Amino acid sequence: METKKTSTSSLQPSRPAPQPFQQNIYLLGIKLRLLRHNCQYFFRQLRRHPSALLGALIIILYLLAAVFAPFIVPQDPFIGILSNRLLPPSWAEGGQQEYLLGCDELGRDLLSRIICGTRVSIGVGLLSVMVSMVIGVTVGLAAGYFRGWFDELVSRFADLLLAFPYLIFALGVMMVTGPGFWNLIMALSFKGWVEFFRLTRGETLSEKTKEYVEAAKASGQGHITIMLSEILPNIIHSVIVLGTLRMGFMIIMEASLSFLG
Numbered sequence: 001m002e003t004k005k006t007s008t009s010s011l012q013p014s015r016p017a018p019q020p021f022q023q024n025i026y027l028l029g030i031k032l033r034l035l036r037h038n039c040q041y042f043f044r045q046l047r048r049h050p051s052a053l054l055g056a057l058i059i060i061l062y063l064l065a066a067v068f069a070p071f072i073v074p075q076d077p078f079i080g081i082l083s084n085r086l087l088p089p090s091w092a093e094g095g096q097q098e099y100l101l102g103c104d105e106l107g108r109d110l111l112s113r114i115i116c117g118t119r120v121s122i123g124v125g126l127l128s129v130m131v132s133m134v135i136g137v138t139v140g141l142a143a144g145y146f147r148g149w150f151d152e153l154v155s156r157f158a159d160l161l162l163a164f165p166y167l168i169f170a171l172g173v174m175m176v177t178g179p180g181f182w183n184l185i186m187a188l189s190f191k192g193w194v195e196f197f198r199l200t201r202g203e204t205l206s207e208k209t210k211e212y213v214e215a216a217k218a219s220g221q222g223h224i225t226i227m228l229s230e231i232l233p234n235i236i237h238s239v240i241v242l243g244t245l246r247m248g249f250m251i252i253m254e255a256s257l258s259f260l261g
Contacts, residue, residue, distance in 0.1 A: 066118040074098065075109035077116045082107050124181075124254040125247040128188040133243050135189070136196025141227045143197070144204025151201070158194045166191060167256055174257060184257065188250055199242055203235035 046053050065072065075098070087103040088095045095102060101110040143151040161169070173187035207213060208231065216226045 062118060063122070065115055066122050069116050069119055073109075073112040073115050074100070075112045077108060077112040080104070080107035120181075121251045121254060124184060124188070125251040127185050128192060128250045128254075129243050129247045131185065131189040132192035132246070133196050133239060136193035136198075137200045137232075137239055139193070140197040140200025141204055141232065144201040145208055145223065145227055145231070154197070155201070158197055161191050161194050164191070166253065170253060170257060171260065184254065187257075188253055192246065192250065195242060195246065196239060199238060200235060203238060204231055207231045207234055 046056065080103070084096075084099065084103040084107040086105055087099055087107070089102045090097050090100050092102075099109050099111070101114070104110055104113070139154055143154050169191050170187045173190055174183060177183040177186060204227075213226060213230055216230050221230075
């Protein structure tokens with residue numbers, strides 16, 4: 001009789017295949033630990049700088065006032081009492097305790113209107129900066145990476161926009177488009193993208209000559225992949241800093257346009 005031989009490899013226990021779910025859980029745990037470490041480092045550095053901590057508290061209070069504005073206003077900001085027209089603040093002679101900052105020319109509570117106005121100011125600042133950032137970063141990446149006629153055309157158009165004062169230019173756009181929240185966003189963003197474009201273009205020109213970009217090209221990555229996954233992560237911190245600075249500028253521009261009608 002012939003005996004059937006069994007191979008030694010068949011007797012060895014098979015290794016369990018790695019489970020994608022467990023790998024994802026492990027990677028998620030690593031990312032959460034890294035995020036916790038970065039947050040702890042951020043708050044330690046924040047406590048060492050009292051001025052930065054004070055600024056952060058002011059921003060948090062400002063955001064909370066905007067979110068909970070309908071619940072914390074002492075008076076209705078849209079209803080005026082003509083007998084309270086131009087009422088002085090409560091600490092001045094003739095003021096009333098229920099109107100802390102006084103009333104406007106229509107008898108509306110100024111404090112309530114300021115609190116409710118924070119929603120509009122934050123909304124205009126965030127949206128105008130986000131629109132300007134998306135347009136400026138996208139065009140700046142393309143212009144700095146590809147150069148050529150596209151870079152020349154966009155750069156000359158950006159120089160042309162910089163020749164006009166911001167407030168006068170925004171007033172002209174509002175005269176053409178008319179009043180409205182989204183028209184205001186468009187008027188502020190029409191010229192606001194130029195600063196993000198110039199910053200992104202300059203950073204891209206500097207980064208595209210470095211070794212990691214050349215290595216990405218040698219590995220066969222496409223131009224869009226190199227711009228988004230290699231260059232953009234190394235310049236985004238400068239863009240975020242510029243965005244935080246421009247947000248306050250946009251809020252001031254919005255207040256100026258509201259004052260001028």
